[in-house]
Amino acid sequence: xxxxxxxxxxxxxxxxxxxxxxxxxxxxxxxxxxxxxxxxxxxxxxxxxxxxxxxxxxxxxxxxxxxxxxxxxxxxxxxxxxxxxxxxxxxxxxxxxxxxxxxxxxxxxxxxxxxxxxxxxxxxxxxxxxxxxxxxxxxxxxxxxxxxxxxxxxxxxxxxxxxxxxxxxxxxxxxxxxxxxxxxxxxxxxxxxxxxxxxxxxxxxxxxxxxxxxxxxxxxxxxxxxxxxxxxxxxxxxxxxxxxxxxxxxxxxxxxxxxxxxxxxxxxxxxxxxxxxxxxxxxxxxxxxxxxxxxxxxxxxxxxxxxxxxxxxxxxxxxxxxxxxxx
Amino acid sequence: xxxxxxxxxxxxxxxxxxxxxxxxxxxxxxxxxxxxxxxxxxxxxxxxxxxxxxxxxxxxxxxxxxxxxxxxxxxxxxxxxxxxxxxxxxxxxxxxxxxxxxxxxxxxxxxxxxxxxxxxxxxxxxxxxxxxxxxxxxxxxxxxxxxxxxxxxxxxxxxxxxxxxxxxxxxxxxxxxxxxxxxxxxxxxxxxxxxxxxxxxxxxxxxxxxxxxxxxxxxxxxxxxxxxxxxxxxxxxxxxxxxxxxxxxxxxxxxxxxxxxxx
Ligand SMILES: Nc1ncnc2c1ncn2[C@@H]1O[C@H](COP(=O)(O)OP(=O)(O)O)[C@@H](O)[C@H]1O
Ligand SMILES: [Mg+2]
Numbered sequence: 001x002x003x004x005x006x007x008x009x010x011x012x013x014x015x016x017x018x019x020x021x022x023x024x025x026x027x028x029x030x031x032x033x034x035x036x037x038x039x040x041x042x043x044x045x046x047x048x049x050x051x052x053x054x055x056x057x058x059x060x061x062x063x064x065x066x067x068x069x070x071x072x073x074x075x076x077x078x079x080x081x082x083x084x085x086x087x088x089x090x091x092x093x094x095x096x097x098x099x100x101x102x103x104x105x106x107x108x109x110x111x112x113x114x115x116x117x118x119x120x121x122x123x124x125x126x127x128x129x130x131x132x133x134x135x136x137x138x139x140x141x142x143x144x145x146x147x148x149x150x151x152x153x154x155x156x157x158x159x160x161x162x163x164x165x166x167x168x169x170x171x172x173x174x175x176x177x178x179x180x181x182x183x184x185x186x187x188x189x190x191x192x193x194x195x196x197x198x199x200x201x202x203x204x205x206x207x208x209x210x211x212x213x214x215x216x217x218x219x220x221x222x223x224x225x226x227x228x229x230x231x232x233x234x235x236x237x238x239x240x241x242x243x244x245x246x247x248x249x250x251x252x253x254x255x256x257x258x259x260x261x262x263x264x265x266x267x268x269x270x271x272x273x274x275x276x277x278x279x280x281x282x283x284x285x286x287x288x289x290x291x292x293x294x295x296x297x298x299x300x301x302x303x304x305x306x307x308x309x310x311x312x313x314x315x316x317x318x319x320x321x322x323x324x325x326x327x
Numbered sequence: 328x329x330x331x332x333x334x335x336x337x338x339x340x341x342x343x344x345x346x347x348x349x350x351x352x353x354x355x356x357x358x359x360x361x362x363x364x365x366x367x368x369x370x371x372x373x374x375x376x377x378x379x380x381x382x383x384x385x386x387x388x389x390x391x392x393x394x395x396x397x398x399x400x401x402x403x404x405x406x407x408x409x410x411x412x413x414x415x416x417x418x419x420x421x422x423x424x425x426x427x428x429x430x431x432x433x434x435x436x437x438x439x440x441x442x443x444x445x446x447x448x449x450x451x452x453x454x455x456x457x458x459x460x461x462x463x464x465x466x467x468x469x470x471x472x473x474x475x476x477x478x479x480x481x482x483x484x485x486x487x488x489x490x491x492x493x494x495x496x497x498x499x500x501x502x503x504x505x506x507x508x509x510x511x512x513x514x515x516x517x518x519x520x521x522x523x524x525x526x527x528x529x530x531x532x533x534x535x536x537x538x539x540x541x542x543x544x545x546x547x548x549x550x551x552x553x554x555x556x557x558x559x560x561x562x563x564x565x566x567x568x569x570x571x572x573x574x575x576x577x578x579x580x581x582x583x584x585x586x587x588x589x590x
Pocket of ligand 2: 376377
């Protein structure tokens with residue numbers, strides 16, 4: 001070795017072009033990230049600041065009273081009820097169908113042609129704009145299924161039972177919208193269950209269904225639940241799918257019925273109010289849009305709280321199961 | 328000498344070939360595995376030992392990929408690939424212990440009771456008897472009897488593997504297949520499993536794949552030596568009592584392998 005090794009200082013004294021560029025890039029990226037955070041904070045802040053007074057006025061009566069004087073006064077009670085009822089019904093449809101489809105795809109169809117076809121269909125479903133779901137819901141559920149059922153049951157088109165917009169069809173349409181998300185999440189949860197456990201069960205003489213129900217599904221439940229809650233909260237904020245399939249402008253009645261004359265129960269054939277749709281109506285259809293502005297902020301705040309709490313529940317649930325999974 | 332006793336065969340195969348899709352992994356394997364003896368399958372890696380073993384309880388069919396068997400495999404004279412065979416009964420009779428311990432994420436008790444429950448065992452008292460017997464058989468009872476209701480995942484690797492053996496024993500198999508059951512374990516845990524295997528052979532037939540020649544020498548009565556050539560298709564070179572295979576192999580390839588000049 002003829003020359004001494006060049007001494008490279010490790011302190012950042014020299015402002016070479018390279019180090020300036022690094023600092024600049026890092027600054028730019030972190031600046032952009034923080035800008036995004038700032039935007040979200042501002043956005044949420046405005047909604048909270050403008051909405052909260054209305055929500056909390058008179059002991060939070062906004063949360064349980066009906067709209068009054070057209071839409072100018074009153075609260076969002078029926079809309080909250082409708083949103084929750086819609087989400088429940090939708091879950092009832094989407095969860096079993098989604099989970100069973102994923103079980104079929106992962107456990108039975110494996111690499112077969114049929115699984116590829118179903119998966120392609122599911123992926124395409126995920127890319128369809130939500131308004132298209134709304135239109136499809138009217139055409140398929142309300143007009144085709146609903147009228148078909150009425151025909152079978154002997155109801156006329158002038159006094160239909162099923163052949164009209166209803167919370168049942170809105171929930172079914174919404175279920176279609178979230179189905180791809182449920183399926184993808186469930187598939188992931190199922191695939192995460194090690195093959196060695198499946199083989200362990202089958203090597204003991206377990207049938208495929210015994211293996212799925214006793215080993216695979218219990219292991220996958222946390223993943224399925226968190227995924228499902230996330231997809232449900234996605235659905236809870238959508239307006240387009242329910243626009244023509246069951247959401248109502250203004251209703252005094254809740255979509256309920258009395259089973260045996262006493263037990264209140266969601267009546268699937270009735271129309272309903274929903275928060276997202278209600279906000280849209282307040283902002284565009286009320287007699288004086290300026291006058292309903294506080295109500296718009298307040299309703300938006302309520303909707304955000306509902307979706308955020310769903311997401312938050314999913315995060316807590318996931319963390320909880322992670323902790324338990326650590327050996 | 329033990330091997331002098333005329334044992335009938337628990338498992339025997341006739342010209343068995345195994346295909347992964349179009350690819351043939353093993354070819355024309357005709358072998359005999361005597362009842363209540365330990366048969367070791369040895370050979371360089373990739374020669375199809377696991378493939379052969381997994382054909383014996385048809386567990387290879389569960390992987391989802393397309394596999395095919397040619398030739399015949401008999402369990403106590405019954406063709407296990409016959410049309411009317413119920414694979415769940417077959418697998419109950421031919422248990423399997425895998426390379427890595429695969430405890431279910433449940434309690435130790437539920438792990439052991441898993442198999443019996445599949446076949447309709449209920450009743451706490453009955454299951455308790457079964458679980459205790461299986462754990463005693465696998466020499467694990469004293470170590471876990473106070474923590475049956477805690478998760479099996481909390482056991483050490485060696486304990487997990489013995490629990491997996493107990494889990495297999497709980498359905499009272501006639502044959503137990505073991506695919507390199509000690510390869511993930513330390514020497515002491517390995518020793519315990521080997522002692523256990525020698526104990527098990529009193530009641531059932533053990534067929535064990537091992538890449539550890541000393542282990543084959545220690546635990547087995549019979550040995551099947553597999554190898555493969557440029558064709559990458561595994562075949563059976565030589566079989567017989569372990570002592571003979573190890574002391575006076577008939578085939579040059581066996582000798583090379585035994586003396587460490589190969590693989
Ligand atoms: N699931 C599989 N799909 C395709 N080929 C496989 C599969 N499992 C094993 N093989 C091939 O079969 C041959 C034998 O493998 P294996 O039975 O695992 O050997 P060994 O257990 O003796 O190491 C190897 O060439 C391996 O690549
Ligand atoms: Mg192997």
